[in-house]
Amino acid sequence: MTFRSARATARTSSEARAVARTQTLLKGEHGIGTVRKTTLPGGLRVVTETLPSVRSATFGIWALVGSRDETPSLNGATHYLEHLLFKGTQRRSALDISAAVDAVGGEMNAFTAKEYTCYYARVLDTDLPLAIDVVCDMLTGSLILDEDVDAERGVILEEIAMTEDDPGDVVHDLFARTMFGDTPLGRPVLGTVDTINALNRSQIARFYRKHYDPTHLVVAAAGNVDHATVVRQVRRAFDRAGALTRTEARPVAPRDGHRKLRAAGRVDVLDRRTEQAHVVLGMPGLARADDRRWALGVLNAALGGGMSSRLFQEVREKRGLAYSVYSYTSGFADCGLFGVYAGCRPSQVHDVLKICRDELDRVAREGLADDEIDRAIGQLSGSTVLGLEDTGALMNRIGKGELCWGMQMSVDDMLANIAAVTPDDVRSVAREVLGQRPSLSVIGPLKDKQANRLHEAVS
Amino acid sequence: MTFRSARATARTSSEARAVARTQTLLKGEHGIGTVRKTTLPGGLRVVTETLPSVRSATFGIWALVGSRDETPSLNGATHYLEHLLFKGTQRRSALDISAAVDAVGGEMNAFTAKEYTCYYARVLDTDLPLAIDVVCDMLTGSLILDEDVDAERGVILEEIAMTEDDPGDVVHDLFARTMFGDTPLGRPVLGTVDTINALNRSQIARFYRKHYDPTHLVVAAAGNVDHATVVRQVRRAFDRAGALTRTEARPVAPRDGHRKLRAAGRVDVLDRRTEQAHVVLGMPGLARADDRRWALGVLNAALGGGMSSRLFQEVREKRGLAYSVYSYTSGFADCGLFGVYAGCRPSQVHDVLKICRDELDRVAREGLADDEIDRAIGQLSGSTVLGLEDTGALMNRIGKGELCWGMQMSVDDMLANIAAVTPDDVRSVAREVLGQRPSLSVIGPLKDKQANRLHEAVS
Numbered sequence: 035m036t037f038r039s040a041r042a043t044a045r046t047s048s049e050a051r052a053v054a055r056t057q058t059l060l061k062g063e064h065g066i067g068t069v070r071k072t073t074l075p076g077g078l079r080v081v082t083e084t085l086p087s088v089r090s091a092t093f094g095i096w097a098l099v100g101s102r103d104e105t106p107s108l109n110g111a112t113h114y115l116e117h118l119l120f121k122g123t124q125r126r127s128a129l130d131i132s133a134a135v136d137a138v139g140g141e142m143n144a145f146t147a148k149e150y151t152c153y154y155a156r157v158l159d160t161d162l163p164l165a166i167d168v169v170c171d172m173l174t175g176s177l178i179l180d181e182d183v184d185a186e187r188g189v190i191l192e193e194i195a196m197t198e199d200d201p202g203d204v205v206h207d208l209f210a211r212t213m214f215g216d217t218p219l220g221r222p223v224l225g226t227v228d229t230i231n232a233l234n235r236s237q238i239a240r241f242y243r244k245h246y247d248p249t250h251l252v253v254a255a256a257g258n259v260d261h262a263t264v265v266r267q268v269r270r271a272f273d274r275a276g277a278l279t280r281t282e283a284r285p286v287a288p289r290d291g292h293r294k295l296r297a298a299g300r301v302d303v304l305d306r307r308t309e310q311a312h313v314v315l316g317m318p319g320l321a322r323a324d325d326r327r328w329a330l331g332v333l334n335a336a337l338g339g340g341m342s343s344r345l346f347q348e349v350r351e352k353r354g355l356a357y358s359v360y361s362y363t364s365g366f367a368d369c370g371l372f373g374v375y376a377g378c379r380p381s382q383v384h385d386v387l388k389i390c391r392d393e394l395d396r397v398a399r400e401g402l403a404d405d406e407i408d409r410a411i412g413q414l415s416g417s418t419v420l421g422l423e424d425t426g427a428l429m430n431r432i433g434k435g436e437l438c439w440g441m442q443m444s445v446d447d448m449l450a451n452i453a454a455v456t457p458d459d460v461r462s463v464a465r466e467v468l469g470q471r472p473s474l475s476v477i478g479p480l481k482d483k484q485a486n487r488l489h490e491a492v493s
Numbered sequence: 494m495t496f497r498s499a500r501a502t503a504r505t506s507s508e509a510r511a512v513a514r515t516q517t518l519l520k521g522e523h524g525i526g527t528v529r530k531t532t533l534p535g536g537l538r539v540v541t542e543t544l545p546s547v548r549s550a551t552f553g554i555w556a557l558v559g560s561r562d563e564t565p566s567l568n569g570a571t572h573y574l575e576h577l578l579f580k581g582t583q584r585r586s587a588l589d590i591s592a593a594v595d596a597v598g599g600e601m602n603a604f605t606a607k608e609y610t611c612y613y614a615r616v617l618d619t620d621l622p623l624a625i626d627v628v629c630d631m632l633t634g635s636l637i638l639d640e641d642v643d644a645e646r647g648v649i650l651e652e653i654a655m656t657e658d659d660p661g662d663v664v665h666d667l668f669a670r671t672m673f674g675d676t677p678l679g680r681p682v683l684g685t686v687d688t689i690n691a692l693n694r695s696q697i698a699r700f701y702r703k704h705y706d707p708t709h710l711v712v713a714a715a716g717n718v719d720h721a722t723v724v725r726q727v728r729r730a731f732d733r734a735g736a737l738t739r740t741e742a743r744p745v746a747p748r749d750g751h752r753k754l755r756a757a758g759r760v761d762v763l764d765r766r767t768e769q770a771h772v773v774l775g776m777p778g779l780a781r782a783d784d785r786r787w788a789l790g791v792l793n794a795a796l797g798g799g800m801s802s803r804l805f806q807e808v809r810e811k812r813g814l815a816y817s818v819y820s821y822t823s824g825f826a827d828c829g830l831f832g833v834y835a836g837c838r839p840s841q842v843h844d845v846l847k848i849c850r851d852e853l854d855r856v857a858r859e860g861l862a863d864d865e866i867d868r869a870i871g872q873l874s875g876s877t878v879l880g881l882e883d884t885g886a887l888m889n890r891i892g893k894g895e896l897c898w899g900m901q902m903s904v905d906d907m908l909a910n911i912a913a914v915t916p917d918d919v920r921s922v923a924r925e926v927l928g929q930r931p932s933l934s935v936i937g938p939l940k941d942k943q944a945n946r947l948h949e950a951v952s
Contacts, residue, residue: 087546087547088546088882089878089882090879090882120800128810129801129806129810132799132800132801132805132810133801133868135800136794136798136799136800136801136802136868136871136872137801137867137868137871137872138871138872138875139871139872139873139874139875139876139877139878139879140875140876140879141876141879142800156879157875157879158875158878158879161875184813185810185811185812185813186813187813188812188813188814189809189813189815189816190816191838192769192813192814192815192816192817192836192837192838193816195768195769195816195836195838196661196768196769196816196817196836198768199659199660199661199767199768199769199771199836200658200659200661201658202655202658202659307766308658309654309655309657309658310651310654310655310658312658335595339595340591340595341579341591341594341595341601342588342591342592342595342596343595346591347588350648351587351588351591351644352644353644353647354643354644354645354646354647354648354651355647355651356648356651357648357649357651357652357655358651358655377651377654377655377658378651379650379651379654408596409592409595409596412595412596412597412598413595413596413597413598414598415598416597416598416599416616416617416620417598417599417600418598419548419598419617420549420598420599420600420615420616420617423547423548423549423882423883423884424882424883425882
């Protein structure tokens with residue numbers, strides 16, 4: 035199949051070159067897929083993971099643009115644009131787009147983050163050509179009409195209002211502001227009511243032209259897919275839009291950055307009439323590609339990653355002080371965050387914060403016990419493999435790998451990295467990360483006296 | 494494998510009878526699993542779906558008990574008990590339970606509904622014996638200690654507070670109350686602060702003994718599992734707990750009921766300082782096993798099931814009045830609900846309700862266009878097949894099938910039922926369901942004048 039389609043597409047020298055650029059990056063076995071990559075002339079990367087045992091396929095296009103690329107007045111433009119790409123192209127109305135995927139029972143959606151945006155459709159493998167056609171059309175042929183900008187403004191304002199009604203969500207936005215301040219990484223992905231009301235068509239259209247060049251995109255497909263067929267269909271779709279004419283263009287490199295994060299001891303409180311106080315206590319973490327991330331992952335699992343973790347045991351299991359309590363890491367190109375979330379009734383917030391802070395300090399001082407580390411390594415390994423049965427998760431892994439890392443890591447290598455974490459590695463990263471002075475974000479109905487005491491948790 | 498294990502377990506006459514009761518209910522092919530069932534002496538049913546192409550397995554135990562089985566003063570007991578089953582057995586502490594599954598990267602959880610409760614663990618196939626051992630131990634050997642009842646009371650009060658902070662969730666509880674009033678189906682699964690504070694150990698322990706008899710349970714496993722091996726392990730675990738001694742006991746039949754639902758024109762408003770008004774407009778629907786459910790499913794998909802559906806197009810796509818708008822059906826043993834949810838800023842609530850009501854009325858009068866029906870049939874068929882790649886979804890399907898329906902339906906039969914829906918079927922069920930006078934539940938900051946106008950939507 036590969037050979038035949040290679041011959042069929044190798045009609046011109048640039049096409050021949052494109053075919054020549056196809057590489058097998060990872061060989062599959064035991065339910066793990068084979069990962070292949072082709073770079074098309076015009077600088078468009080196509081990666082696929084072939085897993086013939088499934089009946090579905092997920093097709094996605096990743097763009098190297100996120101809210102981090104916005105100026106203050108453009109805040110929310112990336113996400114606004116994401117919505118507008120569903121509103122119609124030269125060939126399709128908004129209804130045509132959604133009806134095409136609905137008609138085959140597919141799931142189509144998109145997500146905008148601080149450093150990237152992704153559009154995807156999950157369909158039965160037999161419907162993959164349709165998914166490729168629709169998603170490529172959306173990305174290359176969006177009209178961005180004035181009337182759609184106006185109608186969608188209302189939808190986004192509703193999305194902001196809906197998010198505001200979920201304090202467990204808002205507190206994470208608040209924590210980003212606490213840690214990053216009024217900078218691109220500190221501002222919300224959705225933008226604000228003010229910026230959304232102020233954005234106009236020409237600003238958004240300019241943003242589209244600038245950030246959706248094929249050199250900034252990665253196409254990813256996973257499931258029961260044939261690499262050469264996907265490449266051929268993607269190429270045809272982009273060619274039709276005239277998007278691959280700069281034949282010598284090269285893909286852009288993964289995002290770089292030089293953000294130094296020094297927030298410490300900050301406290302932000304948003305007064306809301308909620309039932310629970312929602313808190314995030316945290317500190318600077320590690321950049322996405324930091325070598326110590328495997329040790330931090332083990333640390334995070336043991337500290338607040340599961341029901342047997344220290345925070346779950348101390349806060350919920352032994353004392354019944356919260357329903358939801360967990361820790362997490364998030365990594366960007368050049369910096370990261372480590373945070374602990376808890377939701378509890380306002381009268382218990384000081385107890386909960388004290389337990390969390392004590393645990394962070396204790397682990398920073400003493401590291402973890404060997405059995406905790408063994409369990410955390412088992413947890414990460416098992417969940418890594420369990421996470422690979424969904425074609426959407428596979429598509430995310432290879433698409434994000436290509437866009438954000440410029441590489442693909444095999445599952446075996448991931449498991450080997452996890453298994454290689456030693457108690458010393460964990461102690462060292464615990465000292466470095468958890469040993470920092472934390473900051474705190476809180477949403478809830480805290481009276482002045484209570485709010486003043488919050489500083490104890492970060493002193 | 495089947496033959497060998499059948500011989501190995503057939504040591505006594507009751508065991509031989511158990512083996513004789515194993516049936517193959519559905520034959521698998523093309524990525525669809527084979528479904529087998531064994532009824533053990535003691536009345537315990539074990540169903541499995543074997544899908545050798547995956548590497549994971551999900552193991553679950555379903556109990557025929559939900560909040561519908563609670564008296565007013567016991568409201569919340571089913572869910573409270575669900576929490577307590579994680580707190581320890583004769584053989585394991587709460588930490589032992591969670592650590593066992595965390596250590597292999599598994600996902601363990603439970604959910605309580607109005608008519609059933611389910612406990613499950615999703616693990617790598619090689620860890621299935623561990624999952625069986627832990628979940629069976631939790632179900633058969635729970636201690637329900639006084640001290641755990643007290644600690645967990647705090648956790649559940651936090652869960653209630655957390656739910657209260659999510660108005661998009663609370664409005665569905667409110668809608669149940671609007672439609673069912675102060676009856677078992679109208680009361681919240683979580684209970685209330687008052688009932689949770691009042692429940693004591695002996696009430697909950699009595700509830701446990703009454704509702705967790707093996708005749709009320711269904712064991713379900715799906716993924717890369719071997720039926721005979723699962724049956725043998727489950728039997729050993731239940732035998733160890735002395736739970737299968739009433740050898741002549743027979744499984745209880747699926748739940749029956751005689752609830753007549755006549756709510757019409759009711760309006761409930763909960764005043765909250767939220768950003769959005771959250772509304773559910775709806776009416777009586779169909780019981781779970783009603784023959785017209787396939788036509789109602791098609792109707793629901795076309796009306797509010799996807800991005801190309803009428804409500805999404807009219808409310809969001811054309812007018813930008815909401816971010817989230819959809820319709821849904823829920824079916825119980827003897828009755829059901831059909832509802833439309835929307836979240837929008839309070840100033841727009843009357844416009845949104847008018848559009849939704851007009852659309853319900855129009856479809857009740859005219860039915861749907863042929864192309865809408867074709868698309869909805871395609872949507873339901875595709876999403877049905879796409880929904881079968883996850884072993885958790887498979888386990889839910891066979892477990893719930895056994896407990897709530899007493900039967901297993903093949904995917905081909907489901908697809909045939911969907912494909913057989915005609916425009917006349919849709920018109921008929923639309924007239925019957927959507928033609929009823931709706932009721933309305935609203936959460937949001939509505940002023941008196943606004944609140945009074947809400948009655949227009951149900952007049």
